[in-house]
Amino acid sequence: MSFNMDDTQRRMQGAVSALETEFQGLRTGRASxxxxxxxxxxxxxxxxxxxxxxxxxxxxxxxxxxxxxxxxxxxxxxxxxxxxxxxxxxxxxxxxxxxxVPDLSSERREELAKVAGKYAEAARVSIRNVRRDTIEQVRKGEKDGDYGEDERHGLEAKVQKLTDDHVSKVDQMLATKEKDIKTV
Missing domain, CATH: 3.30.1360.40 (Gyrase A; domain 2)
Structure with missing residues (x-):
């Protein structure tokens, strides 16, 4: 194989971890x-x-x-x-x-929710970029004769499933953070 699924998993998880770090820096009205x-x-x-x-x-x-x-x-x-x-x-x-730590105004809460959304979108884009790079490697591997068309389809499906799982995790994290921010 001309690519490593573990590396793809690690890079996608890295985007999720970076998002967790970004979210920690966002104030929610509770001290942390x-x-x-x-x-x-x-x-x-x-x-x-x-x-x-x-x-x-x-x-x-x-x-x-x-x-x-x-x-x-x-x-x-x-x-x-x-x-x-x-x-x-x-x-x-x-x-x-x-x-x-003062209470947040409703305007500030909305601002923070938008910032959280931007962070989440950046994480999704990062995950999709990893998917694109991996699928390019898979197609190159097929072209180089490392594996056939059926194997390529199977690998692309695995990469897509991994992408969907990580994007879903980002969406869950965003929903939790938005709820946390908007809770008075």
Whole structure:
């Protein structure tokens, strides 16, 4: 065979995993440590992920805290959180930064639902691109004499089934995320 079905599966799963990561960064009105992951802080002359300068925790459903390890970093962490487009207003108390998570307005909820839809569509496109590449490899394999027409049809059907399964998973993830975003 001139292609590897496991590689196709891995690449499609990679698109789904990337979508999960994107969705973690979307605010839903409930506090989650993943909300702060995309934020980077100017630290020691370079930019570092926020989780490398402090410990993020969720003591209450609407409150995040960041326990900064180096007291001199507290203002930089506070500034990075404030300047992120998450709409959060951190309050520093020594090396502990409290971040209340406000309710989302209905307009903001709609915006976030649209963003989630865009992320999901990008994942679907990525999955379809993997399908296209794999089917091209299968057809090239048939042309090169690696297998016959019947085998090619069978392999294309397997690739299509894999594509349908992964796109369905993306659709389920989007429905769950939209429900999560729109729940007040």
């Amino acid at each position: 440590a993943g909300m702060l992951e995309p934020i980077s802080v100017e630290a020691y002359g370079s930019r570092m992920p926020i989780n490398q300068v402090g410990n993020i925790s969720v003591p209450e459903p609407r409150l995040l805290t960041v326990q900064v390890w180096d007291a001199s970093m507290t203002p930089a962490v506070e500034k990075a959180i404030r300047e992120s487009d998450l709409g959060l207003n951190p309050q520093a108390e020594g090396t502990l930064i409290r971040i209340p």
